[in-house]
Amino acid sequence: MSRQPRAFFALDFGSATTSAALVGHAGGRWRLLAHAAAPSATDLDAQLYGILERVGQADRDLLDFVTAQKRAKIAALVADLSRLESHSSPPRQIAVLAGSRRQRRRLEEVAARAGWLVVGGSADADDPLALSRLVLAPETDAVLLGADGIPSGDERRHLPMLGALVSAAARCRPELAVVLAGGAAVQESDFSGTGAHDRIPQVAETPADTGPPDTGPLAPGEAEPAAAAEAAADPSEAPSLAAPSLPAGTEAAPSEGDSPTSVAAPQVAPASMPVSAPDGRDRVLLAPDGEAGHPAGAALQQVLEGLRARADDTRLGIARSVRTLALLLDKPVEAVEVGINGGLRCRAEPFGTGQLTVAASHAAMAAGSFAPPNPSDDIVDSILAWSTVVLDRYRLSDRLYDMRICPWGEADGEGALLRLAAAKSAVARLVAATPEISARDMPYVLIAAGGVWASTPPSVVALAMADLVRRPGVSRLACDQARLLGPLGAITDEEERQTMLKDLMEDVLLPLGSLILPSGVRQGRSAGRMRVLGDSANSDIDLQPGGIWAVELPPGQTAVAEMDFKDTVRLGGRGHRFTVEVVGGLGGLFVDLRDIPLRLPDKADQKRSTWEAWQRAMWSEIDE
Amino acid sequence: MSVRRRTDAHALAPDFARIPARRIIVVSPTIHLRLGPGDRVLVNAGQKVVAGTTIIERTTDPEFVEVGRVRGSDNGRAAGTPAAPGWVSSTGTTVERRRPPVPGKWWVGGDDRRGRLARRDNPRRIAGTLLYELNERWTAAAGERHEQIESPVAGVVTAAANCIGVSMKVNGAAIMASVAGGQPSRGYLDVPRLVDGELRETSLDVGRSGAIIVAGGRVSAEALTKARAMSIRGMVAGSLGQAELRDLAASDARQRAGLHLVPPFGVLGLDGSQRRPIASPILAVLAALAGREAAIVTDPPLLVLDVADVPLPELPPDWVRVRSGTHAGREGRWLGSAGLHRFRAGIHLEAANVRLGDDLQPTVIALADLERFVS
Numbered sequence: 001m002s003r004q005p006r007a008f009f010a011l012d013f014g015s016a017t018t019s020a021a022l023v024g025h026a027g028g029r030w031r032l033l034a035h036a037a038a039p040s041a042t043d044l045d046a047q048l049y050g051i052l053e054r055v056g057q058a059d060r061d062l063l064d065f066v067t068a069q070k071r072a073k074i075a076a077l078v079a080d081l082s083r084l085e086s087h088s089s090p091p092r093q094i095a096v097l098a099g100s101r102r103q104r105r106r107l108e109e110v111a112a113r114a115g116w117l118v119v120g121g122s123a124d125a126d127d128p129l130a131l132s133r134l135v136l137a138p139e140t141d142a143v144l145l146g147a148d149g150i151p152s153g154d155e156r157r158h159l160p161m162l163g164a165l166v167s168a169a170a171r172c173r174p175e176l177a178v179v180l181a182g183g184a185a186v187q188e189s190d191f192s193g194t195g196a197h198d199r200i201p202q203v204a205e206t207p208a209d210t211g212p213p214d215t216g217p218l219a220p221g222e223a224e225p226a227a228a229a230e231a232a233a234d235p236s237e238a239p240s241l242a243a244p245s246l247p248a249g250t251e252a253a254p255s256e257g258d259s260p261t262s263v264a265a266p267q268v269a270p271a272s273m274p275v276s277a278p279d280g281r282d283r284v285l286l287a288p289d290g291e292a293g294h295p296a297g298a299a300l301q302q303v304l305e306g307l308r309a310r311a312d313d314t315r316l317g318i319a320r321s322v323r324t325l326a327l328l329l330d331k332p333v334e335a336v337e338v339g340i341n342g343g344l345r346c347r348a349e350p351f352g353t354g355q356l357t358v359a360a361s362h363a364a365m366a367a368g369s370f371a372p373p374n375p376s377d378d379i380v381d382s383i384l385a386w387s388t389v390v391l392d393r394y395r396l397s398d399r400l401y402d403m404r405i406c407p408w409g410e411a412d413g414e415g416a417l418l419r420l421a422a423a424k425s426a427v428a429r430l431v432a433a434t435p436e437i438s439a440r441d442m443p444y445v446l447i448a449a450g451g452v453w454a455s456t457p458p459s460v461v462a463l464a465m466a467d468l469v470r471r472p473g474v475s476r477l478a479c480d481q482a483r484l485l486g487p488l489g490a491i492t493d494e495e496e497r498q499t500m501l502k503d504l505m506e507d508v509l510l511p512l513g514s515l516i517l518p519s520g521v522r523q524g525r526s527a528g529r530m531r532v533l534g535d536s537a538n539s540d541i542d543l544q545p546g547g548i549w550a551v552e553l554p555p556g557q558t559a560v561a562e563m564d565f566k567d568t569v570r571l572g573g574r575g576h577r578f579t580v581e582v583v584g585g586l587g588g589l590f591v592d593l594r595d596i597p598l599r600l601p602d603k604a605d606q607k608r609s610t611w612e613a614w615q616r617a618m619w620s621e622i623d624e
Numbered sequence: 625m626s627v628r629r630r631t632d633a634h635a636l637a638p639d640f641a642r643i644p645a646r647r648i649i650v651v652s653p654t655i656h657l658r659l660g661p662g663d664r665v666l667v668n669a670g671q672k673v674v675a676g677t678t679i680i681e682r683t684t685d686p687e688f689v690e691v692g693r694v695r696g697s698d699n700g701r702a703a704g705t706p707a708a709p710g711w712v713s714s715t716g717t718t719v720e721r722r723r724p725p726v727p728g729k730w731w732v733g734g735d736d737r738r739g740r741l742a743r744r745d746n747p748r749r750i751a752g753t754l755l756y757e758l759n760e761r762w763t764a765a766a767g768e769r770h771e772q773i774e775s776p777v778a779g780v781v782t783a784a785a786n787c788i789g790v791s792m793k794v795n796g797a798a799i800m801a802s803v804a805g806g807q808p809s810r811g812y813l814d815v816p817r818l819v820d821g822e823l824r825e826t827s828l829d830v831g832r833s834g835a836i837i838v839a840g841g842r843v844s845a846e847a848l849t850k851a852r853a854m855s856i857r858g859m860v861a862g863s864l865g866q867a868e869l870r871d872l873a874a875s876d877a878r879q880r881a882g883l884h885l886v887p888p889f890g891v892l893g894l895d896g897s898q899r900r901p902i903a904s905p906i907l908a909v910l911a912a913l914a915g916r917e918a919a920i921v922t923d924p925p926l927l928v929l930d931v932a933d934v935p936l937p938e939l940p941p942d943w944v945r946v947r948s949g950t951h952a953g954r955e956g957r958w959l960g961s962a963g964l965h966r967f968r969a970g971i972h973l974e975a976a977n978v979r980l981g982d983d984l985q986p987t988v989i990a991l992a993d994l995e996r997f998v999s
Contacts, residue, residue: 038974038991038992039644039992041644041645042642042644043641046638046641046642047642049638050638050642127688128688128755128756128763129661129686129687129688129755129765132661132755132765132787133660133661136660136661136787136788137658138656138658138788138789160758160759161756161758164756164757164758165755165756167756168727168728168754168755168756169727169756171726171727171728172727172728172785172786172787172788173785173788394866394867397867397897398865398866398867398896398897398898399897399898401803401866401896401897402896402897402898402948405802405803405896406947406948406992408990408992408993409947409948409949409992409993410948410949410950410952410993411967411971411973411990411992412949412967412968412969412971412973412990413950413967413968413969413971414968415948415949416968416969416971417969455971455972455973456971457970457971619969619970620970621969621970622970624968624969624970
């Protein structure tokens with residue numbers, strides 16, 4: 001065959017999980033052909049071999065078609081097919097220094113939202129020795145020294161000392177990245193002798209958009225890649241196989257001896273653009289203060305993300321993909337991702353119907369990890385509060401530690417319950433850290449992503465979302481089961497990403513079901529009735545306050561839910577009667593009449609029983 | 625014991641290769657010894673050290689000290705005034721005799737250095753490292769008490785800096801652990817008889833002073849306290865709980881606060897925090913090296929063995945160990961893939977059939993709960 005391959009591997013290298021998917025162009029569009037997830041220590045080639053073998057066993061002709069090779073050896077295909085990669089950036093620590101506690105807290109919040117592990121101190125509360133310990137600690141990778149744009153007196157008098165302290169630390173540790181935010185930029189002259197920060201500009205560079213990679217000479221009848229992208233953007237003009245080109249950001253398969261985790265940095269989207277020093281020397285990064293941007297601190301967050309994250313960072317990739325999905329659907333989209341080294345909450349919302357601009361907000365937080373390193377007592381207590389397993393603090397700490405060193409271990413039985421509690425606690429931390437997202441209406445689609453949900457039953461994932469993202473409204477629930485949002489977010493070109501996601505949207509978003517979540521339902525008596533009118537089943541349900549129900553509605557089916565409440569409730573708007581269109585999913589239709597926010601008993605055992613009752617309703621296999 | 629051949633996972637089956645691999649030993653790892661403000665290094669990068677060489681001087685009671693002007697740079701004299709004693713003019717050229725002050729430089733000061741002897745009966749003499757200079761006046765992290773730290777291992781220093789730390793490439797091999805507590809320490813390896821994989825606390829006596837004891841599946845807080853009191857240098861166990869680690873850290877802090885210097889004591893958990901026995905291949909290596917010198921290193925957690933050629937146990941190529949779950953710690957032979965299996969709570973996971981120990985029936989275990997050994 002002379003055609004080029006119409007398939008590539010989308011690889012998400014997480015801290016705990018390596019997720020691989022085979023995406024091929026068949027039947028006039030890009031499709032997810034197979035995917036698999038395995039612990040990150042697993043041999044990647046063995047994983048890819050398994051995927052190709054499965055596809056080959058199911059439909060060898062399809063494999064031959066998308067790989068453009070007839071009966072090729074699987075091992076050869078593993079080596080030949082291109083790869084689109086995203087990686088979880090390793091956790092890094094930043095020391096936040098400020099003149100006042102108020103400023104320190106503000107900066108710590110922003111740094112945490114940018115995904116840093118944060119330690120901090122302020123000159124009005126800590127002595128210079130304690131502050132020096134923070135910046136000289138080997139695990140500290142960067143220092144953020146900040147003040148208001150126009151520093152007030154309580155900050156201004158400490159800035160010279162802090163500038164001298166950080167400058168001295170930078171001379172001891174040339175690898176230390178320094179960010180001067182807001183009014184602290186006046187201390188830039190302190191760093192004139194430190195000299196060794198010339199390496200910092202690499203994060204300030206804008207990777208050039210190099211366009212699609214050179215895929216070699218075109219076969220007869222094939223379109224130019226640019227033309228192919230244009231044709232693919234227009235559905236009416238993209239029916240043929242000539243259209244697809246591999247997305248920019250896909251790498252040619254590594255040659256022998258290459259690391260499978262190699263990165264083609266210029267081809268993937270830049271993380272963020274830090275602001276470099278105005279004189280071009282770039283010895284330190286100058287950044288806006290902690291209040292600039294919308295929401296407050298967004299500008300500084302962008303700088304700090306650029307300093308922390310790889311260019312093909314998975315979490316930032318998910319945030320970009322969510323933005324693209326919002327554009328494609330022309331509706332608000334939200335995602336919650338939880339991993340071993342952090343989590344992400346993001347939302348994108350078009351400004352109006354048909355608009356090509358979206359308002360996006362995200363926080364990629366190290367505290368969003370389901371098994372954070374050295375968990376504080378607060379975190380342990382928070383997991384215990386969500387847990388249906390009876391454990392004391394120390395035993396839970398032991399299990400969290402083991403979960404961290406072996407994230408895939410004991411994923412069944414009690415381990416699954418504990419993992420769910422840890423994941424919910426992580427999502428709760430993410431929700432608490434993103435009030436600007438919680439203040440918005442319920443999204444059109446709510447996506448659960450991340451390795452922690454990989455083995456959890458769909459209805460339980462849906463219940464977790466309902467427990468944590470509690471706003472009145474109707475939302476579709478989905479799961480990024482194949483973990484494609486990260487790699488697709490690494491595609492540089494927005495248009496190309498749109499084309500790819502347009503084709504793959506249904507494959508990427510595994511439907512969990514729909515969630516109906518009214519507020520203002522009075523306790524103690526029947527709240528009303530609901531009728532679900534669908535193609536396959538009609539149901540009539542008495543709405544009992546305080547509970548959550550799952551109505552069977554298979555994936556791919558739509559239905560109309562008519563609700564007649566006795567009292568006025570909020571469900572988007574206020575009223576008694578509502579009619580909404582709902583879609584099915586693996587979990588079905590969820591009707592949640594619990595309080596917003598959830599009200600739980602104070603006693604631990606009663607709280608545990610309440611969780612267990614709700615969980616058992618969605619997880620009948622729990623006692624197996 | 626003989627040096628065994630490498631287990632070729634791919635030769636068995638691609639499925640076997642998907643089981644996470646665990647190295648029995650690592651060769652020439654790099655270790656780190658961390659320092660803070662007030663601490664200095666006594667070695668340079670590239671220097672070879674043997675175990676027991678003094679490499680670090682730690683200030684045990686560092687405080688923030690305002691030093692003032694420091695000679696050795698221009699900041700100590702006004703323009704036009706004669707050079708400070710630190711500056712020597714010879715043959716018409718100005719030669720600087722001492723290094724200029726820089727952050728992290730060792731500094732010695734105190735009343736006697738300032739001509740204030742009359743003020744105290746016992747003048748303070750303090751030393752530490754310079755922190756930063758502000759308005760031509762230096763500050764330092766310094767204290768009166770210092771302790772010297774010896775290298776627990778032989779190796780080559782790859783990086784050394786005051787206030788930051790020392791990195792060394794170790795000569796020899798090491799066994800990796802998952803969790804560590806206490807300080808780096810050194811002693812002879814003692815592998816006492818274990819009962820059901822556990823060490824009896826009564827086995828800990830002064831006769832084992834100076835030893836690093838292999839303590840079985842789990843080590844308790846009481847055993848750690850007793851071991852420290854007996855001048856035992858360290859313990860190695862299959863697991864080490866977070867509660868025990870906290871107790872050990874608190875005990876360390878108390879002793880430091882009391883300025884009571886005790887021999888370094890370290891502890892390693894090979895597999896994590898939940899109880900499980902030491903893996904048989906690791907235990908075999910430890911037993912083969914009993915009586916030899918070893919060192920506990922905490923960053924990263926390692927048991928460093930002073931031998932380059934470690935005798936490795938002979939293992940069947942399909943040998944696997946359960947590292948987590950209900951069968952954690954058991955070992956057996958991999959029989960083949962079980963595909964996607966439904967486990968407790970309806971969780972579906974890739975699994976394998978394993979014959980554990982002397983069981984007649986194979987057991988289905990999730991692939992992610994297994995580990996295989998590579999040398």
